[in-house]
Amino acid sequence: MLTRRSLICSASALAAATTLPGLVRAQNRPLRLEITEGVIEPLPFAIPGFIARNGAAADAAADITRVIAADLRGTGLFRQIPDSAHISTVTSFDAPILYPDWQAINAQALIVGEVEQQGGRLIVRFRLFDVFSQQPLGDGLQFVGERDGWRRMAHNVADQVYERITGETGYFDTRVVFVHEEGPKNARLKRLALMDYDGANVQFLTDSRAIVMAPRFSPTGDRIIYTSFLSGQPRVYVMDVASVRSRPLEAISAGNMTFSPRFTADGGTVVFSMEQGGNTDIFRVDVNGGGRTQLTNAPSIETAPSFSPDGSQMVFESDRTGGQQIYVMPAGGGEVRRISQGSGRYGTPVWSPRGDYIAFTKQESGRFHIGVMRTNGSEERLLTASFLDEGPTWAPNGRVLMFTRETAGANGAPAVYSVDISGRNLQRVATPGMASDPSWSPRLP
Amino acid sequence: MRRSLYVSSAIHAAILLWVALGDGLFKDSPDPVFEVTGVTLVSTAEFDAMFDQAQTSAPEAEITPAPRPAEPEPPAAPEPLPEPAPLPEPPAQTAEAAPEPAPQPEPTPPGEVTDTLAPPAPPSGAPDLPQTGRPTPRPADRIAPVPTPAPEQDVAIAPEATPEVATPAPAETPAPAEEQAAPEEAATRIVTEAETPSGGPLGPLASIRPPTRPDPPRPVETAAPAPDPAPQPEPPQSDPLADAIALAVASAVSTPAPSNAPSGPPLTAGAREGFRVAVSTCWNVGSLSSEAQRTTVIVGFDMTREARPVEGSLRLISFEGGSQMAAQQAFETARRAILRCGATGYGLPVESYDHWQQVELVFNPAGMRLR
Numbered sequence: 134m135l136t137r138r139s140l141i142c143s144a145s146a147l148a149a150a151t152t153l154p155g156l157v158r159a160q161n162r163p164l165r166l167e168i169t170e171g172v173i174e175p176l177p178f179a180i181p182g183f184i185a186r187n188g189a190a191a192d193a194a195a196d197i198t199r200v201i202a203a204d205l206r207g208t209g210l211f212r213q214i215p216d217s218a219h220i221s222t223v224t225s226f227d228a229p230i231l232y233p234d235w236q237a238i239n240a241q242a243l244i245v246g247e248v249e250q251q252g253g254r255l256i257v258r259f260r261l262f263d264v265f266s267q268q269p270l271g272d273g274l275q276f277v278g279e280r281d282g283w284r285r286m287a288h289n290v291a292d293q294v295y296e297r298i299t300g301e302t303g304y305f306d307t308r309v310v311f312v313h314e315e316g317p318k319n320a321r322l323k324r325l326a327l328m329d330y331d332g333a334n335v336q337f338l339t340d341s342r343a344i345v346m347a348p349r350f351s352p353t354g355d356r357i358i359y360t361s362f363l364s365g366q367p368r369v370y371v372m373d374v375a376s377v378r379s380r381p382l383e384a385i386s387a388g389n390m391t392f393s394p395r396f397t398a399d400g401g402t403v404v405f406s407m408e409q410g411g412n413t414d415i416f417r418v419d420v421n422g423g424g425r426t427q428l429t430n431a432p433s434i435e436t437a438p439s440f441s442p443d444g445s446q447m448v449f450e451s452d453r454t455g456g457q458q459i460y461v462m463p464a465g466g467g468e469v470r471r472i473s474q475g476s477g478r479y480g481t482p483v484w485s486p487r488g489d490y491i492a493f494t495k496q497e498s499g500r501f502h503i504g505v506m507r508t509n510g511s512e513e514r515l516l517t518a519s520f521l522d523e524g525p526t527w528a529p530n531g532r533v534l535m536f537t538r539e540t541a542g543a544n545g546a547p548a549v550y551s552v553d554i555s556g557r558n559l560q561r562v563a564t565p566g567m568a569s570d571p572s573w574s575p576r577l578p
Numbered sequence: 579m580r581r582s583l584y585v586s587s588a589i590h591a592a593i594l595l596w597v598a599l600g601d602g603l604f605k606d607s608p609d610p611v612f613e614v615t616g617v618t619l620v621s622t623a624e625f626d627a628m629f630d631q632a633q634t635s636a637p638e639a640e641i642t643p644a645p646r647p648a649e650p651e652p653p654a655a656p657e658p659l660p661e662p663a664p665l666p667e668p669p670a671q672t673a674e675a676a677p678e679p680a681p682q683p684e685p686t687p688p689g690e691v692t693d694t695l696a697p698p699a700p701p702s703g704a705p706d707l708p709q710t711g712r713p714t715p716r717p718a719d720r721i722a723p724v725p726t727p728a729p730e731q732d733v734a735i736a737p738e739a740t741p742e743v744a745t746p747a748p749a750e751t752p753a754p755a756e757e758q759a760a761p762e763e764a765a766t767r768i769v770t771e772a773e774t775p776s777g778g779p780l781g782p783l784a785s786i787r788p789p790t791r792p793d794p795p796r797p798v799e800t801a802a803p804a805p806d807p808a809p810q811p812e813p814p815q816s817d818p819l820a821d822a823i824a825l826a827v828a829s830a831v832s833t834p835a836p837s838n839a840p841s842g843p844p845l846t847a848g849a850r851e852g853f854r855v856a857v858s859t860c861w862n863v864g865s866l867s868s869e870a871q872r873t874t875v876i877v878g879f880d881m882t883r884e885a886r887p888v889e890g891s892l893r894l895i896s897f898e899g900g901s902q903m904a905a906q907q908a909f910e911t912a913r914r915a916i917l918r919c920g921a922t923g924y925g926l927p928v929e930s931y932d933h934w935q936q937v938e939l940v941f942n943p944a945g946m947r948l949r
Contacts, residue, residue, distance in 0.1 A: 163878065163936030164845065166854045169945050171861035171915070210865045236921065241914055263910065265917040267889065270910070300867035300907035489868075532868065554868075 173557075175212035176298065178205060179240035179264075181223040182216070183257070186249035193255055193280070194248035197287040201244065204291035204305045207331065208533075209558025211298075214240050226258060235264045242270070244294060254279060257286045261294055270297045284333060285577070292576075304528040305330060308574045309535065310348045310357050311549060313337065314567035318543060325359060327374070330528075330573070332563030338377055347393055347524075347570055352400040354574040356420075358382075360392045369394040369405050371420065383422030393436045396420070397464075398444035404428065406436035415449055428466050439484045439491075440464060441508070448472075448482040448491055448508075459493055461508065472510030481524055484508075486575075487531035490554065494523040494536075503536050505554055516556040520545075526573045535562065537569040842929045853924050857939060860919035863911065863946045870907040873900030874942045877912045883931055885924040887916050895938060912941045 180202050185194040205211040221234035226247040235243050246259035260273040274293055276286045285306055292303025313326040313335075325338035325345050338357070339345055346367075348359035357372040361379075369391045372379040382391070382403060394405035397417070402424070404417045415428045415438045429435040433453035440447050441464075448461050454471070457478040462469045473479040477497030484491055488508070495502040495515060501522040506513040521539040528535070532554055538561075539547040547569035549562040562571075620628070845853075863871055875898075880891040892913045897905035916939065926934050 163938045164850075164934045165938040165940065166850060166857075167940040167942055168854060168858050168861055168912075169942050170858050171863045171941075171943065171946055172859060173864035173946065174862055176862060176865045239918075241918065263914065265914050265921070266892075266910070298907075299865050300870045300904055487868075 175210055176241050177212045177214050177239055178242035178244065178294075179214045179219060179235060179238070180205075180244040181219060181221075183245075183259075184223065184226055184247040186247055186256075190248040190250040190255065193250065193283050194246075197248055197257060197283055197290070198246070200284055200287035201246075201291045201294070203331065204288060205294060207560065208295065209553060209560075210295075211242075214238055226260075230262055230267075232262075232264055232267045235262075240264050242294070242298060244290075246290065250280065255283055255286060257283075257290060259290050259293070261297055284329065288329075301532055302530045302576070304530050304533060304573075304576070306577050307529060308354070308577065309526075309549070309562070310338070310350060310572050310574070311564070311568045312345060312348065312570040313565070314547060314569060315341070318545065325357070325372075326564075326568070328564065330562075332565075335565050338372060338374075339379070349395045349572045350574045351396045352398060352575060354577065356396075356400075357572075358394045358396060358403055360394065366390055367392045369403070371403075382418060382420075393438070395439055398440045398442055404438040404440070404447065406434075406438070415447075426466075428462070428464075429469070437481050439482055441484045442486055442488045446484075446508075448484055450480045450482060457496075459491070459510075472506070472508070473513075474510055475513060483525055483527060485527050485531040486529055489531065492525040492527060492534055494525065503534060503552065505534075514556065516552050516554065517550075517559065522550075524570055526571050528573050529575045535571045535573055537571065539569070841932050843927075844933050845926065845930050849926060849930070853926060853934075856919050856924050857915055860915035861912065861941065862915065863943050866911055866943070867904060867907060869900045869904040870911070871943045871946065873904045873908045874898045874940065874944070875905055875908045875912055876938055876940050877909060877916065878936070878938045879916060880936055881920075881924075881926075881934060883928055885920070885926040885928075885934070886922075887920040887937075889917060892916060908941065908943070912939065915941075 180198060183194040183198045185191040202213050206213050218238050219234075220237055221231045223245050226245060230243065230245070241264055243262040243264050244259060245262070246257060249256040249258075254277060256275060256277050258273060258275045261270040262268070263270045271293070274290075276289050278286050288303075288305035291305045295301065295303040295305070307330045308327055309330055310325060310327050313324045315322045315324075321344075322341040323344050323346070324341050325348055326335055327338055328335040339361070343361050343363035345359055345361045348357050350357055355374055357374055359370055359372065360367050361370050362368075363370075364381075367390050369382045370379045371382060382394075382405075390408040391405050394403055396403055401420060402417050403420050404415055406413050407416050412432055413434045413436060414430055415435045417426045417428055418424060428438070428447065429449070429451075431451065431453050433451055435449055435451045435453075438447050438449040445464055446461055447464050448459060450457055451460050451469075452458070453460075457480050458471055459473040459479045459482045460469045460471050472491070473493070475495070475497075477495050479493050479495050481494045482491050483493070485505075490505040491508055492503065492505050495504050500518050501520070502515040503517040503522045503525050504513055504515040516534065517536070517538075519538055520541040521537075523537055525534045525536045527533075528551075533551055534554060535549055535551045537547050538550045539545055546567045549564055549568045549571045550559060551562055552559045562568075876895040878891075878893050878895045880888040882888060894905065894909040897908065900908070
């Protein structure tokens, strides 16, 4: 009996000893909740007109403010609060921020800046504030440049704002090379053109004497490789952007059709497709000529190669199984692995600069799509759908795609569009006419 | 043969002696005494007159308590009476009609229950109930009014003489504890409840206040023990099991009680859900990077009694699934959400403030990215 009572007592005591402190601690715990659902909507921001430190900078200040706002709005991630809704007016770059005034209009980010012109140079300063946290987001920055480079300075400011809020690298200070098209559909004239990512500062790189297609930037952005029919048949050319001079790739037999070129990840070599005796395979050559290597060898059409950012793998399209599908193989050659598993035809794969996705064109049921998938073919998502969407190219941050969309009918015309990899924010890029085959440059140095 | 004769003779002699002398030893029960009551014959008219008179005086009969139940009167007339005379109520009901006891303190309404602790209980431990409501003891004569003298204390006689112990004895020998005993409630006559002098209800008028929660034990002071001048070896009489139990209990209760232990009712599920939804509506993950959208952050902060987040208290407690930079982006987005939607307060019940004074929110965007 004594033993039993002792056991009961000891059990009770031990239970109290173990649970009582736990209960006390449990009462002291803060309230913990898990938030799993949020909203996806543009972040409202306010950007009062940049202050002109002197009269000569007045126009530049207004223009820079406008470009910054347009850059941010164009991402679809930000919503500008119109100036008419502002309560406070910023009269000095160093004036304290009246946060309640900006909170009242629900501005979550506030961009304040000033522009000063000294001779032929502009000085642009800006600060970014988190309105509800009532503290600056990062340090203030100052950009100095030529008067004519005010757009790039504005893009740089927008890049900084974008990076500080989203955590992604910006893509505003970039350019796009594309094919400018003119004339009727049966007698189309095509020229290489270069523009800012937002369609400004268009420059033509070639004339209309020959059809050009598939331009691609080098990883450093200083060269462009493209296909031209200047010699009467398609052939790969390399252009130096600074001098706008082109030359055909050496080590390629003049009698063979070469097309669909692309730089490798290091920019030192080029891969392209070449037709030989009715069969098309992928080859690699040194960008300065020589060292030709055949990467694929199959009695089918292999084309549209693209390298992973680390240069270890190559993705391409092939009809070796009958239908047009996407395959991955080691960069130096080896086992080929099909990654596209869905129905329809897949083509023009492009490896993301971040290495996490592969963008592609898909044709199914008479419609074209731009989509993305993981590098192993999983998580395929179609981002667009239209009569003809093709030729995706990645923004340098790997978050936005640009592609060609052509309308149907005899009067159908190509245009360049952009879309977020989430499928949101589909926008047409402003071009001075018909445009196709865009290729996004890396960020400018 | 002769022995049987002797036995039979002795028995018969005994019977004869019992019959002859038994009348003196046994006493007959007294004859019942019959009380004779005088009866007067009345006529019908006289009875009606008496009945009318009884009706007019009936209210007085209700107020005046009758000492004993009225005996049923024999029906004086065969015809039914138009209105039966109200009979005097039984004594128990009459007792209820007695004057009400002294007014009792009204119980605290349930809605006004506060967390204020009750004052400390008196040392005697007696409940602090009002004494006016208690029925006073009945004055009744005891059967033995003269108290019996206390019996002499039993002294155990040891078989051998025990030598005197050297330890000093206490100055005063404590009196032996006597068990408290109530006086014997016996009387020389039966006392009914109707004759309760106080007239108050016999049941408890109020529940006994529960004893207050004992103060948390103070932590054992760990002052340097004074060296024993003369340590005496104690016999190892400690029970290991008892020591273990005591140690476990001591470690449990010696845990320092938090001074800010939560009080008040905990948050209801609805309030928690409302709080969660309120933050969710401001949590904008659209501007987050892909990596930040894969990062779960835990944000801690304090709140004012108005359920507004204290701006300077927001902090990143931990993160998972992304780099430090992605976590910082995710944290800033979460902080923005907390501050923006909490600018006017989250509308949490202030009585539960202790339960939401400190908050940790887990922002998990797993279900939000790239849908």
